[in-house]
Amino acid sequence: MSPENSSGRPSKGRPSNDVRHVRLDDIDHILIDELRRDARIPNNALAAAAGIAPSTALSRVRSLVERGVIRGFHAEIDPEALGQGIQAMISVRLQADARKRISEFGSQIAALEEVLNIYFIAGADDFLVQIATVDTAALRDFVVDNLSAHPAVAATETILIFEHVRPRNSPSR
Structure with missing residues (x-):
């Protein structure tokens, strides 16, 4: 019923x-509203x-999924339970000449294991990347190895x- 694959990312074939x-x-x-409060609510x-x-509820939910209104159903896991006690938001500004490859850069970064979410944003920066790591040394390594060393990145x-x-219980309207 979900358009996402097991990684929680959209399936490529859809x-x-x-x-x-x-x-x-x-x-x-x-x-x-009900699914936002509890995606596991019985039909x-x-x-x-x-x-x-x-x-009718089942067919309506299927229709919402097919039309792209509901993007998927997933479990939210606490990164600390997986030994990733450090979380960070990293703003990324691309080089001016790299902006034509924004989609490519976003896909590369989204594929990294530490990345929880990636947002393409407006403003001085181009991306906001949420990551979870084991410790501050792993956080530093992530930034240095995957962002600062990337030829498209101007600043983080x-x-x-x-x-x-x-x-909690945030309504959709």
Whole structure:
């Protein structure tokens, strides 16, 4: 049911969905809100929350996935439980002449084991990369070996993450 592969990244064989023109009704918003709160909610409970039949809920969720509104279902793992107690956000600015290869650079960095998330951003920097490592030496090695040494990179700035607080029950509207 998920468009993601086992790594949590989008599967290469699936077309990218343009969600700019997708219309969502009130039922879609209820389903999305419930799944955002708990992606493991049983289908019958999801249907009850939306006031629809379980078969309708299942087909609507499938449609939301197919249309690209729901990108996937995944488990959020605490990196510290895996021995990666240091997390950081690293802003990356590319060389001016490397900007034509932004997509290529993003794919290369996203493929690295330490990378949790990568964002292509507006502003002075081009990317914001969230990583998790074993310790500060591994963090330094990641920055030096994978970013500073990369010919496309002009500058980096590393910000340590002390704690990640996730909002609870955030609505989709």
